[in-house]
Amino acid sequence: MKLNKMIFPLMLALVATVAFTGCKKGFSGKVTGLPGPRQQAPTGDGTDLTTKPFAPIDTTGPISNPVAPTGPIAYDPTKRWDPANMIQDRATVADQTVHFAFDSAAVLSKEESKLVIVSEKLKSDPSAYMLIEGHCDERGTDEYNRALGERRALALREALIRSGIEDGRVQTISFGKDKPADTGHDEAAWAKNRRGEFILCHQKTGA
Amino acid sequence: MKKLILTLALAVGALNFLRAEDMIIPISKDTEILGQMKPIPVALTGFTGEAAEVLKFDLYVQGYSFVSPDAAQYLINGTDTGSVVGSVTDKFARKVVLSRSYNGASLRRQAHAFADDIVQATTTLKPIGAGKIAFKSQRAAGSGEIYVADFDGFGAQSVTSDNAIVAKPAWVPGRMALYYTSYARDNPDIFFHSLSTGQRRVVAGYSGLNTSASVSPDGSKVAMILSKSGSPNVWVSDADGKNLKKLTSGLEDSSPCWSPDGKWICFATKKAERRRLAKIPAGGGEVQYLNTTGAANPTEPDWSPDGKWIAFTRQAGDFDICVMPADGSLPPTVLVAGQNPSWSPNSRTLVFNHGGNGHQTLSVLDVFTKQYKDCRRATGSNSQPAWAR
Numbered sequence: 001m002k003l004n005k006m007i008f009p010l011m012l013a014l015v016a017t018v019a020f021t022g023c024k025k026g027f028s029g030k031v032t033g034l035p036g037p038r039q040q041a042p043t044g045d046g047t048d049l050t051t052k053p054f055a056p057i058d059t060t061g062p063i064s065n066p067v068a069p070t071g072p073i074a075y076d077p078t079k080r081w082d083p084a085n086m087i088q089d090r091a092t093v094a095d096q097t098v099h100f101a102f103d104s105a106a107v108l109s110k111e112e113s114k115l116v117i118v119s120e121k122l123k124s125d126p127s128a129y130m131l132i133e134g135h136c137d138e139r140g141t142d143e144y145n146r147a148l149g150e151r152r153a154l155a156l157r158e159a160l161i162r163s164g165i166e167d168g169r170v171q172t173i174s175f176g177k178d179k180p181a182d183t184g185h186d187e188a189a190w191a192k193n194r195r196g197e198f199i200l201c202h203q204k205t206g207a
Numbered sequence: 208m209k210k211l212i213l214t215l216a217l218a219v220g221a222l223n224f225l226r227a228e229d230m231i232i233p234i235s236k237d238t239e240i241l242g243q244m245k246p247i248p249v250a251l252t253g254f255t256g257e258a259a260e261v262l263k264f265d266l267y268v269q270g271y272s273f274v275s276p277d278a279a280q281y282l283i284n285g286t287d288t289g290s291v292v293g294s295v296t297d298k299f300a301r302k303v304v305l306s307r308s309y310n311g312a313s314l315r316r317q318a319h320a321f322a323d324d325i326v327q328a329t330t331t332l333k334p335i336g337a338g339k340i341a342f343k344s345q346r347a348a349g350s351g352e353i354y355v356a357d358f359d360g361f362g363a364q365s366v367t368s369d370n371a372i373v374a375k376p377a378w379v380p381g382r383m384a385l386y387y388t389s390y391a392r393d394n395p396d397i398f399f400h401s402l403s404t405g406q407r408r409v410v411a412g413y414s415g416l417n418t419s420a421s422v423s424p425d426g427s428k429v430a431m432i433l434s435k436s437g438s439p440n441v442w443v444s445d446a447d448g449k450n451l452k453k454l455t456s457g458l459e460d461s462s463p464c465w466s467p468d469g470k471w472i473c474f475a476t477k478k479a480e481r482r483r484l485a486k487i488p489a490g491g492g493e494v495q496y497l498n499t500t501g502a503a504n505p506t507e508p509d510w511s512p513d514g515k516w517i518a519f520t521r522q523a524g525d526f527d528i529c530v531m532p533a534d535g536s537l538p539p540t541v542l543v544a545g546q547n548p549s550w551s552p553n554s555r556t557l558v559f560n561h562g563g564n565g566h567q568t569l570s571v572l573d574v575f576t577k578q579y580k581d582c583r584r585a586t587g588s589n590s591q592p593a594w595a596r
Contacts, residue, residue: 072437072458075414084393105459138565141520141546142591143375143419144475144482144506146395147432147439147461150416154437172434173394174416178349178372185564 073158079168083131086201093118093198098156100194103140105151107159115156118198119163129201130165132156134174135181137190142176149174156196241530241540244575246272247329250279258287258318264359265322265336268556268571268580281329291317295325304328315361333553340549340558341366341376341385342569342592344585351587353387355402358551358558358594360569360582366400367391377420378595379446385593386410386420386429397431399446410448421464421472422446428489430454430463430472441474443489454491462507465489466533467514473497475506475519484508484519502529502539507547511554512596518548518557518574528559530574542577545570552596558582560590 096114098107107115122128134153136145153172161167182189249271254262262283263273276282281304285293291314295305305328309317323334338358344365345351353376356363367373369391376387383402388395396412397420411417415434422429426446433442433453441455441463454472463474466486473486476494482504484497497517499505504522510533511518518530521539526546531539545561555574560567567590572579582589 074437075435077414077435080414082393140522141462141506141526143432143462146374146416146418147434147459150434150439151459154415154434158437172415174434175349175372176374178345178374183565 070158070162072154073161073167075171076168081129081168081171081201083171083173083199083201085204086129086131087204088131089200089202090197092200093121096198098196099191100152100196102137102190102194103148105148105155107155112159115159115163119160119165121200122160122165122169125200127202128169130160130170131199131201132170132172133179133197133199134172135179135193135195135197136177137193138177138180138185139190140177146174146176149176152194152196156198241574242542242577244270246270246576246578247281248272248274248279249281249283250274250276252276252282252284254285254287254291254293254318256287257314258291258321261315261318261359262322262325264571264580265319266325267578268573269322269326269332269335270330270555270573270576270578272578281325283325285321287314287318290314291321293321293325295328297329319357332555335551335553335556338551339595340569340582340592341378341387341595342560342585343373343376343590345373345588345590347565347587353385353389353400354585354589355385356582356585358571358582360584360589363583363585366402375419375591376593377422378593379422379426380424380596382426386422388418388420397429397448399448411442411444411451419462423465423489424467424469428469430465430474430489432461432463441472441487443472452491454487454489455494457494464509466510467512471510473508473510473517475508482506482522484517497531498535498538499529499531500538502527502531502541505529505539509549509557511550512552513554515554516550516574518550520546520548525563526561528557528572530557542574543572543579545572547591548572549592549594550596551594558592558594560592562588 096118098111098114132153134149136149153174157170157172160170180193182192251273282296290310292308294303297304305324307324309320319336323336326332326334335358340358341355343351344354349372350370351373352365352367353373354363354365369389372390374388376385385400387398389398395416395418397410397417398407399410400407411431413433413435416439417433419432420429428443430443432439438458440453440460442451442453444451457476459477461475463472465472470489471486472489476483476485484499484505485494487494502521505519507520509518516530517533521527521529525544528542528545528548529539545559548557548559550557557572560569562568567588568584569582569589569592570579
């Protein structure tokens with residue numbers, strides 16, 4: 001009795017499947033594709049609406065990161081240019097100076113829009129190069145700060161390269177704590193001094 | 208009468224024995240006496256002016272204190288009319304342990320030489336009076352020059368005349384030659400500079416940062432910080448910059464220095480967002496982190512020439528000079544406020560810089576007694592001293 005109760009729905013399902021398959025086989029009319037939850041709405045311009053299949057979920061490895069990998073980008077020595085041979089323009093991108101948190105080379109999210117502007121500037125002016133100065137506040141030893149300033153400038157360089165700027169167009173120079181923007185000795189001064197400054201560079205004519 | 212002589216002899220013997228014990232304690236337990244050793248009390252009489260100044264400076268920063276003859280262990284007496292003549296009497300041993308006159312050179316040099324002889328006659332230390340230091344002298348605008356001077360700051364001479372930002376001079380052991388960083392070519396590059404011939408050349412001038420040169424004890428290799436691979440890391444090359452090899456791969460490495468046997472390079476790095484000191488085999492290998500418990504944000508390590516100590520700068524608000532045993536057997540001892548410690552050849556005296564608001568002064572420190580004195584200042588802010596050894 002119990003067995004019959006279970007078999008009945010199963011048989012129903014089987015019949016339904018056979019009926020549906022048979023029906024599809026015999027159907028020869030047009031099929032209208034309706035957008036699923038992940039499909040775009042029809043645009044009416046004949047664009048193929050086929051969606052990409054969902055990526056299979058990989059449970060073995062780490063969670064995949066959809067953004068470009070971060071990390072150091074080595075210099076290509078064949079692409080080096082000498083800033084001394086360039087016309088250096090601090091004014092054009094002066095407002096885009098990026099500021100950092102204490103003892104950190106991480107680009108803060110509130111500073112990212114400045115990088116977008118700098119990247120767009122370089123994209124709109126293919127003959128331009130960019131020199132990035134890395135600076136620190138005075139709270140850190142000399143050579144530690146020289147490394148930290150370089151790391152800050154390199155973090156900005158990496159961000160520009162990831163935004164599509166060719167690597168050879170961006171160079172860095174660290175001044176550590178040797179060139180403060182503000183010579184004060186309080187948090188307001190320190191905040192101003194933890195920075196990456198952009199210098200737009202163009203080849204001197206005839207060079 | 209005989210009894211009295213015997214008693215006196217016994218008393219002197221006992222005093223000598225005590226003194227011998229005093230001498231032994233620091234040697235066997237010296238890890239516990241950093242900054243705590245009592246200075247040797249001396250009485251200085253007969254000297255005037257420059258000679259007296261030199262003797263006071265040299266002896267103070269080598270662990271002596273100046274007291275009245277009654278309280279002194281040694282009586283230092285002499286004259287400086289024309290030249291330095293002096294003697295040292297050990298009050299306990301009741302004998303003259305040094306008697307010498309000096310001529311030639313300057314009165315100043317003679318006084319340094321007498322101070323050296325006093326140190327040799329009364330301790331087992333290697334004296335430092337003939338020592339030279341190199342340092343960075345910076346103007347308010349940021350640019351500056353590399354200078355070389357006597358260890359007390361006198362006789363300072365500029366080595367460079369580039370009017371550029373300079374950094375981190377390092378001596379070639381046993382030679383009148385330096386490596387240093389200069390922005391003279393609009394990039395931080397590492398220069399080699401022979402002080403005897405005046406010749407200099409770029410040893411590392413790659414894209415990005417080239418700084419913090421440190422020469423191996425045998426002079427054949429240079430450790431340095433380069434960022435050409437995309438992050439500031441420790442690299443090692445031959446003395447001329449060739450055969451370059453990347454040693455570390457942290458995100459932010461700085462200030463490499465050599466162990467005196469040339470086998471290790473100690474450097475500052477970051478691990479899990481915290482500043483740490485670490486060491487790595489000079490030929491490459493696994494990074495080992497040093498235990499600097501109690502000394503926050505350690506940077507700028509310098510390994511003592513006898514291999515026993517690592518001096519470094521901690522940062523807890525302000526900067527302090529710390530010293531710890533190189534084998535990590537004991538936690539660091541915080542000594543005095545300051546940065547950029549550099550060992551003298553005697554492995555007991557450091558030169559460092561201290562001061563606030565962008566104005567740094569060089570100073571010489573005895574790590575056992577914590578006694579220190581400021582060097583004579585060259586123009587501007589003086590920092591990053593390196594003791595020739």
